[in-house]
Amino acid sequence: MGMPRDIKIIDCMLGIPEAEDRSEWFAPFRPLIKDQQTLSQFAMPAQYMFKDIPQTGTVDDFVSWTVDQMDMYNIDKALVGWNDNATSYRAKEMFGDRFFFDLPIDPNRGMEEVRRIKRIHAEVGLSAISCFPAGTLPQVAINHKYMFPIYACAEELGLPILLNAGIPGPRIPMETQKVEHLDEVCWFFPDLKVVMRHGAEPWEALAVKLMLKWPNLYYSTSAFAPKHYPKAIIDYANTRGADKIIYAGYFPMGLSLERIFSDMQNVPFKDEVWPKFLRENAMKVFGL
Numbered sequence: 385m386g387m388p389r390d391i392k393i394i395d396c397m398l399g400i401p402e403a404e405d406r407s408e409w410f411a412p413f414r415p416l417i418k419d420q421q422t423l424s425q426f427a428m429p430a431q432y433m434f435k436d437i438p439q440t441g442t443v444d445d446f447v448s449w450t451v452d453q454m455d456m457y458n459i460d461k462a463l464v465g466w467n468d469n470a471t472s473y474r475a476k477e478m479f480g481d482r483f484f485f486d487l488p489i490d491p492n493r494g495m496e497e498v499r500r501i502k503r504i505h506a507e508v509g510l511s512a513i514s515c516f517p518a519g520t521l522p523q524v525a526i527n528h529k530y531m532f533p534i535y536a537c538a539e540e541l542g543l544p545i546l547l548n549a550g551i552p553g554p555r556i557p558m559e560t561q562k563v564e565h566l567d568e569v570c571w572f573f574p575d576l577k578v579v580m581r582h583g584a585e586p587w588e589a590l591a592v593k594l595m596l597k598w599p600n601l602y603y604s605t606s607a608f609a610p611k612h613y614p615k616a617i618i619d620y621a622n623t624r625g626a627d628k629i630i631y632a633g634y635f636p637m638g639l640s641l642e643r644i645f646s647d648m649q650n651v652p653f654k655d656e657v658w659p660k661f662l663r664e665n666a667m668k669v670f671g672l
Contacts, residue, residue, distance in 0.1 A: 386649045388658050392460035394666040396632035397606035400450045400464055413519035416556045430553030434638040447475045457641045486512035491530040498537045511670045513538055514546035517560040526565035535573050544577035550584040563587035570598035581606045588614040595628050606632035610647035622654050630665045
């Protein structure tokens with residue numbers, strides 16, 4: 385059977401645009417980029433990987449517009465990045481039942497960042513924190529000592545951490561995101577829920593091996609059109625990993641919801657996997 389139509393979907397990576405021009409989403413790591421094609425031609429640094437990047441056009445209210453897009457595809461709730469600005473506060477105030485929030489963090493800020501996480505969590509009620517290791521400046525690896533105060537803070541607060549793993553899409557070095565780095569983190573923080581983002585390729589088989597090893601390690605499908613979900617991940621979800629694989633999209637950063645859910649019809653998950661993948665695993669991991 386294909387994807388059921390009656391599941392209220394939870395999308396664990398969705399964005400609320402600030403404006404028609406979304407280049408500010410990628411500003412923090414733009415100084416790392418050296419190739420002229422990216423700097424002069426791309427609206428987003430990984431544009432070479434995506435075709436038909438969604439265009440919003442002129443919109444008066446991006447928060448309401450985003451909810452309208454979710455409604456068209458039966459997305460009940462969406463995890464979005466908290467930016468500590470007017471858009472984030474409006475999203476929480478107007479649609480607190482539709483959005484839950486992760487806080488993107490910078491481990492280079494040390495204890496100042498730990499204090500910021502605690503302050504925003506006390507005010508907002510975060511559901512996770514997140515880090516793009518290859519996009520930190522300077523770059524900080526998943527298992528680098530600068531990350532350990534962040535992990536300790538997340539575990540203390542009971543928050544999962546979302547980590548980009550695998551070769552980054554932007555043309556920046558990959559060393560910080562090698563999947564093998566997760567082994568040490570999951571060992572040292574056994575009560576910290578760690579969720580991989582952005583594919584873990586080309587080490588997806590290692591990602592599966594580590595999920596078998598560590599109960600606190602999960603995988604989300606962010607930034608991948610469903611037709612490109614790694615076979616190792618699909619096979620794992622259909623066997624021992626049904627509780628470990630979580631749906632996450634990439635709208636409107638790189639994929640349209642139309643593209644995602646058109647492709648999704650052909651993903652060969654077993655019937656019993658779909659409710660967990662589309663909703664139940666997110667409810668469990670993020671405490672919804």
